[in-house]
Amino acid sequence: MTTIWIPQDAAARSLGADLVSQAIADQAAARGLSLDLRRNGSRGMLFLEPLVEVLTPTGRVGYGPVQVQDIPGLFEAGFLDGRAHDKNIGLVEEHPWMKGQDRLVNARVGLIEPLSFAQWTENGGGAGLAAARCLRPEQIVQLVTDSGLRGRGGAGFPTGIKWKTVLDTPADQKYIVCNADEGDSGTFSDRMLMEGDPFTLFEGMAIAGLAVGADLGYIYLRSEYPNCERVLKAALPVARENGLLGPQFDIVLRRGAGSYVCGEETALLESLEGRRGQVRPRPPMPAQVGLFGKPTALNNVVTLGSVPAILAQGAQAYAARGVGRSKGTLPIQLAGNIRRGGLVELPFGITLRALVEDWGGGTRSGLPVRAVQVGGPLGSWLPASALDVPLDYEALSANGAILGHGGIVVVDERADMASLARYAMEFCAVESCGKCTPCRIGSTRGVEVIDRILAGDRPPAQVALLRDLCDTLSQASLCALGGLTPLPVLSALDHFPEDFGLAPKPTPPEVSGPEARDV
């Protein structure tokens, strides 16, 4: 009996993976063949989804992107034996996209059935928690500190230091909270890990619980991820049956309600407590006074998902990867107008150019890259000329940008950067929690001022006003929503003044001969 793998990841399903799965089952039945049809997570090669894998004596051979109409042809070509077909991509593990990666967090994503505890342990799952159970809490915290792991949600705060604060704060109850409110445009690595390997997240949370002395964890999952919610809901009882979770540490799954600002840690805590997701002033930090007033280790999905590998392989192995103060690996997400979009896990230090051009293959439209936005809606727009910056916290910061959650959105030369700047202000206005004035009022004023610039209403005076407003937002906002909205706005203004009517449009180079055609 041949084993076939078809992803049940939301992205694969968004292109018809369920229909493909059904069509393969039907076709096999019609031919009297019996198949062992399994649903895995996605390998992250989203440009090949739906990617169907067939187990052969030499390994798993991939076919993608597969559409329902390809199925009869695939059977005719002998795909069940891994035979040639124009959708055949060869052995999946040998594909350049897979081979070039260093997958620690995503080691099992796409490889296993997400709800199979047996497959999870056979492939190294649980080794981190087993190691942690042999250590004292302060030893776990030290190990995570030594690994150099920093928060992958965006702020980049050292995880070990956060955990030490929770460990050192005496309390009758402590909590682990997993921030799964992955709201940044261009990001989906949290979703892919949770859908493809949920037990690894649970394992990371259980290790965090041992480290800080917490017996209960919450996952705050955004409501835009119903497929993910189904996987997590199904995975929790399996984890309990197999002793990964239980009386010593258990997890409650909570659904958000469509608020971007609830990805901010204190707004998230308010939301978990049943209130409007309004930001709390800090200090006190959540590590000291967090959920329900108790010390709380609040970390992003990928941060927690990185912890099992650190415990299993040691702090040095993790810290040996990366550059400078950006240690370890980062799941990078290539998104927007990109030819080969998907998830790539690599050590820090690769340049944006290598990611966009080599991994991503340039734009999907085939037109030149105009700009890329790193780190979601609060990240700077970097012009195509600035893509040689390496991906690490400090290098991006030195270039006036942020790493955020590692998402990269590409736009081609047709993009209107003024409209994207206006959108950034509008987004801030829609999503502002309303607690602080700069963000609540400033974002709406920002939209108005940009509109006046675009209408040609005394542009120099309006630009001065916009910069002044952005200064107020960045200096006086309570959290990153208001504080960082100036980044996409001002980076667009500074790099692309011609889109705001503030500089002449550069004349396109004259094209002639066979290259000349309408685009």
Next chain:
Amino acid sequence: MDTTLAITAALDAHQGEAGALLPVLHDIQDALGFIPPQHLDVIAAALNLSRAEVHGVISFYHDFRTEPPGRHRLKLCRAEACQAVGSSALQDHALRRLGLKAPGTSANGAVTVEHVYCLGNCALSPAVMLDGQLHGMVDAARLDALLDALERS
């Protein structure tokens, strides 16, 4: 589903749970499609909250609604990754086809259109979600096919 039953079931399911308001509201909306505003007192009393607190939470979150939605819900992503590949034109097309000027419910009550900011399918943009099912690389023709299928059903 009966309104009172749905509310009682939601309250029972989360009785004694810390910070239960959001789970309760989600359960009610999952069952009824919206949160009937005339029943806020019951929810507030059961959770030992004021009516204002419950109203405040419902009005804060984009997901919660106090009016029945259309029979189908279409979420259109407005975020940058989708804009990069033409989501604005796709949204104009969707609204035009449904006879809407802005997000809302079509006149025949069939479809409620909502804007969302990221569905997490950013490598396969533009993304839309129809009745909880995510769709990727959606152009006008694919969207029309999805809406045609709704009309036939």
